[in-house]
Amino acid sequence: MESGDAVSLATSFPLPFRVLFLIGLGILAWAINLHGLHLLGIDASSALELHSGRIFLPTTSPPSRAHSSARVSYMPVYRLFMTYATWCFVGWSFFRLATHSNTILVDAFKYIPAVCSLGVLIALICPYEMCQKRERDLFFQSAARCLFSSVNSPVYFSDVVFADVFTSFAKVLGDVWLSLCMLLPGGSLLSLPSLDGISQWILPTLMSLPYLIRFRQCIIEHRSPTNASKRPLFNALKYASSFPVIFLSAAQRIVVLELAEGKGESVTQESWHGEHPLFRLWLLAALLNSLYSFWWDLTNDWGLNLLKPQPAESRISAPRPLVFPSLHSKAASISGSPDVTQSHPSSSHQVLGGAIYRHQSYPYGLRPVLLYPLPVYPLVVFFNLVLRMTWSMKLSSHLYSQSEGSALMLWLEVAEILRRWMWVFIRVEWEVVKNAQHRSQTSNSTAPEEVELMPSNRSDPMDD
Template identity: 50%
Template sequence: MAGDLPAELLFSAVFPLPFRVLSLAGLGILGWATNVHGLHLAGIDARSVLDLDSYDPRHSRRALAANDRRGMGWKYFQSPISVYRPVYSLFMVYAAWIATNWLLYRYATYADLDRVDTFKFIPAIAALVVTMVLVSPFNVFEKVERDRFLHAIHRCLFPLPRRVHFTDIVYADVFTSFAKVLGDLWLSFWMLMPGGSLLVLPAQEGIASWILPTLMSLPYAVRLRQCLIDYRAPGNTSSRPLYNALKYATSFPVIYLSAAQRIVVSELRLAKGDAVVHEAWHGEHALFRLWLFAAIVNSLYSFWWDVTHDWGFDLLVPRSFAAEGIPHRPHRTSSPPRPLVLPGLYSPVAMLTPEPAPTFSDASKESLFPHEREHPGLRKPPFSWHPFGLRSKLLFPLPIYPFAIVADLILRLTWSAKLSSHLHAYTDGDLVIFCFELAEVVRRWMWVFIRVEWEIVKEGKDGHVRSPAVGPTLGLGDEDYEMVASNQDGHGDVGG
């Protein structure tokens, strides 16, 4: 029975690492579908904001056909329903496949350690079928969404040389939350190979001991490169991308110092015996203290960046200092933040077409936002200190933001531990690591909502007003394409 298994092997026998990797991947699929769906329910057209049509292989063909028919610059856009509905379908099929294989594995092994490795071909077949379907050229299992995912990976690994789009930034940040999953994928591969075991991690000695941290650091290297591309982009005069790049650079010491602690374990094992292998921390060693310092710096810096730059809140901005390009905020408003506008003003159609911002004389002092002219209560001093440390324009209910900030702080502090491969040496370390990975996926899911919201507010502040006037529509329903006029001034895409 499962209760008779040794504590350190119970979790690995019941829920081996390959199934944990597949489960987290499925949770990522579900998270993305609920992100787009939730934004849609909030009146935000995530498809337009994230420019998801640039990932749609059908988009270019339809756009060319429209150009040929009308002889003018028209684009086709789809409702967000056409994004999240097939992703939900894909998740249901994926979840059914993984659950069936796991139940079959549990029935075959019945928590018997002697049977675990005998039936390890079950998770191997499950993973192989998932991989084959992912790269399949046949129009089955939501091929458009599968191609969109592969295209996203390609654009993140090989970004445009002059500009990184906002959608690529979001995708790359999501991939950083799966950094540990990439390392687990490498370990799972060797576990499933002949000679491997689902109960014991593969030996990591010599050069092989650095492959795992290198794979885990790959998403951060991708995001670091995106920041440098933004910094060198023509017309950029801000140093903000460099500070953002510094945030991702601070993750490398956490990852590699954690891997280096395995060397410490090997040295202590020679001195103290095999019992030292089951010790999680080796605080008497200077390497551990250096890793702890790097983890604290990275976690706190990342949390500050999330709140201040990714979400646009004033909570952690000192009043005596001005954010880059923003004058000192001299005073605090007396009323709580207000919702941005009625959801209808940011309907899927209204959010699609950028319109050049109208120009006004300095004497007019008229807001660039039509809805602010209609609702004077929404107008705030441009550089005021907002109550509760938030901002003047909010799309979601107010209680969501304090919860998100506190949750982000707690989960950021556990983030570095999640990237620490030496915790696998701890009894029940696999369970601890899996909980950290699960929490990080949930944190990133929450992060996406507010990150996309801030991009909308920020674009509005920059004058990229979304006009309710759009081009003619085809009238084919939510899942069909709508035709809207493309912006002719070069601002058609939402950049990062």
């Protein structure tokens, strides 16, 4: 028996339209990411290799025209979103006008969301020059590279970001399958399809696909001849930790059916069965996955020192004088970003290779080089922690029958897309900072005196 809010949501905003809405939100979030990075002075085109065509949103202008090429990289995505949103909104409006929130008419007009979804699919694979064909083609190229690239091929940073964003749509991927079952003959938009037999494993398998892709990328990175670190293996462990959450949740459906035989059908409406060891094991797996993922975000994806053991003297050690004092007079930034000393004018800095590296005291838990205003980082860390702890709920298919029909699950999916949107800003910023450090090391490796610019986990010093 569906609850009142579940029926209301199913009649006014059924699952197929919710899937289309979340996909559109993801497109808009990515356009804002590219636009925001450009406005903030972060060279996303270089970090994501937009000029090389390795990502699904490339530029079409020569690299020398920095301003226009950056604009080209996000404007096609905005146009794609506007076309997509207009089509979906028109389809949803027709559905609302036809049904008038009448539950009797919902299934009679379910062909409207079916036609709307089919139109999106046709536009996606259309071979003609329409609906930003270049972006659509390169989207398929990036997806194919993530799925089918050789184990001996390199893993580009753009593909890593693409696959990580894909993990935030794991629940949406499962919803695509459920929507298909609803729209086919015999299905209903008012209730979830019954998952029995082998079909009960299709949903968790689809949801685990994005994590399997990132797991594969990590193994490829580990096997690379240029890799001498175990970090890709620990990263692979993070993605592998999501599999127990997904499949233990799917296994609970079987346990619920067994409990229902002895306790009645009412037990199927309960989301928690603490007396069974399987449910406690799922809770432990969800907790470990969330905490490990949160630690990895801060320490490795964002380069922050909050959860990283680090001696105090390594953060406040004073640098040796520069060999070339004239470098101090340059006004420079990291890859086109604003002067990072503006946030903390008391910090000393050195200018090398067109980049500013701050190396004395900095806010606890952050890092010496910050390209955004200081309040951004603690806020993003807080929201990331909260949303990481709730993300495991959306990977748990045994909770669908209790929350799928309500607005709660929809808002949790929206929150995860917003979390990933914030994650991209800091992730790309950290990549730009690392690239600037690497260029500085390379360009100054033949200088007569060595000087340490900022703490590093590597033992070799930077040369000035």
